Amino acid sequence: MLSYRxxxxxxxxxxxxKHFVQIEIIRHMAQKPTPFWYIDTHAxxxxxxxxxxxxxxxxxxxxxxxxxxxxxxxxxxxxxLETVRALNPDGQLRHYPGSPxxxxxxxxxxxxxxxxxxxxxxxxxxxxxxxxxGRRARVAQEDGFxxxxxxxxxxxxxxxxxxxxxxxxxxxxxxxxxxxxxxxKRFATGVYAIWYPLLQRAEMQALPGALKALPANSWLDxxxxxxxxxxxxFGMHGSGMFIxxxxxxxxxxxxxxxxxLAETLAGDSGAGFTLDARES
Numbered sequence: 001m002l003s004y005r006x007x008x009x010x011x012x013x014x015x016x017x018k019h020f021v022q023i024e025i026i027r028h029m030a031q032k033p034t035p036f037w038y039i040d041t042h043a044x045x046x047x048x049x050x051x052x053x054x055x056x057x058x059x060x061x062x063x064x065x066x067x068x069x070x071x072x073x074x075x076x077x078x079x080x081l082e083t084v085r086a087l088n089p090d091g092q093l094r095h096y097p098g099s100p101x102x103x104x105x106x107x108x109x110x111x112x113x114x115x116x117x118x119x120x121x122x123x124x125x126x127x128x129x130x131x132x133x134g135r136r137a138r139v140a141q142e143d144g145f146x147x148x149x150x151x152x153x154x155x156x157x158x159x160x161x162x163x164x165x166x167x168x169x170x171x172x173x174x175x176x177x178x179x180x181x182x183x184x185k186r187f188a189t190g191v192y193a194i195w196y197p198l199l200q201r202a203e204m205q206a207l208p209g210a211l212k213a214l215p216a217n218s219w220l221d222x223x224x225x226x227x228x229x230x231x232x233x234f235g236m237h238g239s240g241m242f243i244x245x246x247x248x249x250x251x252x253x254x255x256x257x258x259x260x261l262a263e264t265l266a267g268d269s270g271a272g273f274t275l276d277a278r279e280s
Contacts, residue, residue: 006122006166010048011061011096013265014239016068017224018164018195019102020080020257021241021250025160025191026106027079028247035110036158038103039151041144041179042165043115045125046100050093061096063226067264069093074260076253079106099162100126104133113137114151116144145179153187164195173203177210180244184215191245192216198238200229208242216244217280222254224261228270237270251277 009015029036050061065084073081083105087095097105100115107113115130115137117123123141130137140147148161161183165172180192196207208221225238243250258273265271 006044006098007048007053008058009060010098011050011066012064013060013224013226014064014195014197014236015061015096016064016080016261016265017222017239017241019083019097019099020077020261021222021243021254022099022102022160022162022193023080023083023106024076024250024253025193025243025247026103028249029158029160029191030106030108030111032158034156034158035108035112036156036160037112037114037151037154038107039114039148039154039159039161040099040103041116041148041161041163043100043117043122043126043139043144044098045117045122046098046115046129047087047125048096048098050096061093063265063267065096066093071264074257076257077260099164100130100137103160103162104137111156114154115139116142116147118143145175148179148183149186152183152190157189159187160191160193162193162195167197167204170203173207176207177214180211181214184244188216189245191243191247194242194244196240196242197236198223198225198240199236200234208240211242211244212278214244218246218278219244220246220251220254220277221274222258222276223274224258224265225270225272226262226265227267246277248279251275251279 083102117126127139130139220243223240227237229237254275262271262273
């Protein structure tokens, strides 16, 4: 299924959570002098315009990054906001960085990006957007679930692997834990970050449990709910990030930031967050 286009949702509440966590992981990994890889299984277009095209149709960013744009935020959120501001130097929110561009701006110069995108239109956009990055980034029009097998373990023996499928295909809920399990066999010390939607669907509700059962030394599971689930059971009411082998600092950072995000991005009284972890 190749109908999903992330541009419709660029900068929404789910992107805020995902990219904040992603940047915090990269910042922590960058404290060591040895380079590392960023691997993205479902990279999308890389960059998005918010004032034209798909993103402007539903304008989901207004209830996401738009609510943070002109506010004082906790110190731990500042690097994420600075990343978005780098694309909007005049102070007007018109552009938003997808996961590849967040990684590019946060990674140390010697680190590398390996990006997969199967959708032909988004792949073309991603490839065009990454041309300025030269050999730093390699882009492949390939199913990232399969593509990562050839990359693990990376030559650096250090990597962040972001797994962020659209979940339009129900099989993705099974493919995600299988891909991570296979990855851990090849590269047990990698940092695996999995984004998932909060939906009233049995397969979604089973996913965190499947990830918790994987043979990793430690994990962290954070969710952000922005509204009460609908009575008819349809629609996404929040999202989560599940990280295997997370940085040891991440739990405390999330404990500081998540109350602010839950309050600021709330759509109704059902908003909130959860934070669960197993530490080695």
